[in-house]
Amino acid sequence: MxxxxxxxxxxxxxxxxxxxxxxxxxxxxxxxxxxxAAMQAMPVQVQVAQREAIPDTSTYVASIQSLSSTTISPQVxxxxxxxxxxxxxxxxxxxxxxxxxxxxxxxxxxxxxxxRTAQASTLQFDQQQLxxxxxxxxxxxxxxxxxxxxxxxxxxxxxxxxALEAQIQQAKVTLGxxxxxxxxxxxxxxxxxxxxxxxxTGTTLTTLDxxxxxxxxxxxxxxxxxxxxxxxxxxxxxxQGQVLAHTRIFFVSPQVDPAxxxxxxxxxxxxxxxxxxxxxxxxxxxxxWGTHQGFQVPVLAVVQEAGGAFLDLAQxxxxxxxxxxxxxxxxxxxxxxxxxxxxVLSGLLAGQMVIVSQHQILxxxxxxxxxPPGGFKGKPGK
Numbered sequence: 001m002x003x004x005x006x007x008x009x010x011x012x013x014x015x016x017x018x019x020x021x022x023x024x025x026x027x028x029x030x031x032x033x034x035x036x037a038a039m040q041a042m043p044v045q046v047q048v049a050q051r052e053a054i055p056d057t058s059t060y061v062a063s064i065q066s067l068s069s070t071t072i073s074p075q076v077x078x079x080x081x082x083x084x085x086x087x088x089x090x091x092x093x094x095x096x097x098x099x100x101x102x103x104x105x106x107x108x109x110x111x112x113x114x115x116r117t118a119q120a121s122t123l124q125f126d127q128q129q130l131x132x133x134x135x136x137x138x139x140x141x142x143x144x145x146x147x148x149x150x151x152x153x154x155x156x157x158x159x160x161x162x163a164l165e166a167q168i169q170q171a172k173v174t175l176g177x178x179x180x181x182x183x184x185x186x187x188x189x190x191x192x193x194x195x196x197x198x199x200x201t202g203t204t205l206t207t208l209d210x211x212x213x214x215x216x217x218x219x220x221x222x223x224x225x226x227x228x229x230x231x232x233x234x235x236x237x238x239x240q241g242q243v244l245a246h247t248r249i250f251f252v253s254p255q256v257d258p259a260x261x262x263x264x265x266x267x268x269x270x271x272x273x274x275x276x277x278x279x280x281x282x283x284x285x286x287x288x289w290g291t292h293q294g295f296q297v298p299v300l301a302v303v304q305e306a307g308g309a310f311l312d313l314a315q316x317x318x319x320x321x322x323x324x325x326x327x328x329x330x331x332x333x334x335x336x337x338x339x340x341x342x343x344v345l346s347g348l349l350a351g352q353m354v355i356v357s358q359h360q361i362l363x364x365x366x367x368x369x370x371x372p373p374g375g376f377k378g379k380p381g382k
Contacts, residue, residue: 041324041367046314046353047298053291054343057336060218062236062285064269064277067213070186074100075177077200080193087191088278091182091208098193098205102178109171116164123157130154186210189279209279214269216247218285219262227289228252234267236277237284244283245273295348296341301356302334309334311348312355312362314370327355327366 078100085097133150136142189207193199216236220228230252236245253264267285269277277283303310308331315328330352335343348354353370355362362368 041369043369043371044355045357045373046370047356049295049348049352051293054294055291056289057286059284059286062216062218062283064281065215065217066209066279068210070208072205074199080195080197080199085188089188093184095182098180100178105175112168119161123161126154126157214274216267218265220265222261225263233288235286245269295344297354298356299342314353314368325368327362329364
């Protein structure tokens, strides 16, 4: 492709050199001067029409889904005291998300700890009483009943102290539930609650979406099912048509959605692109089915008029024995736009020079001097 373009421009440059030589021979004659003035040409940038591989694409509305989306709910009931993150924020594992007012639970823990202190004192007294009852019984002074009562009191105090310690442990665990932390790294979703709300188990505080395993779900019409297969290239686009990610289909559903009569296709979003997308975000998915040979020209090279779409060509002409180029307007039919180019379906032939600049001041038959896009490089005269 590049070799053919190089040969095309070589031929144009040779023609321009010959044109310049002819002008030099007539320069000293009055007729030559008149012809030179008549053929004063405007430099324009042109693109030589050549067939190239054009992708066959279709664009559909798609959505971004996360493989791991966790709903964050409290394990206790209380008043929401603070919200420490915002929607869309990336958080690390263990980071504080929200705080439920813990004062009542903290007071319960404190009361239980006081009760444990008192019970520890009771146990210490019962231990002393048990030791005294054993000593008296051994000396045949105390009775067996006194010893048994002391032992029972000691056992009861020991059991009560163990129960209080278990209650304290449980109360402290529950106190920790008043801090809502991230169970893993992820991105915070919508936060439907507000500070001051009373929340309880089952209340949705927010969601946490994984930054890994993001996928795009594309609903493809049933009519395209014959072409749909794994491995097809997919471009994920935003509303402005900018490409957000490149990927390939890895899953095609064997079932048809009865409500929409579409087939679900899935493609994984590369991790380096996942940060620019959000779960449940709507995007455009451009599937490339294959390629075909055709012509493409810059979108800005197309002149839209009432009669349709036109291209300005630099057409070779010979006037009074002099070779040159003039503007010729060619009506064409257009196809799909890909990036900054648009496909020309009919009207254009290979080798024709499409003018891609100066359209505002060009007129039919106007002399022009074709130049490559960007102009000739190097010093004039070389």
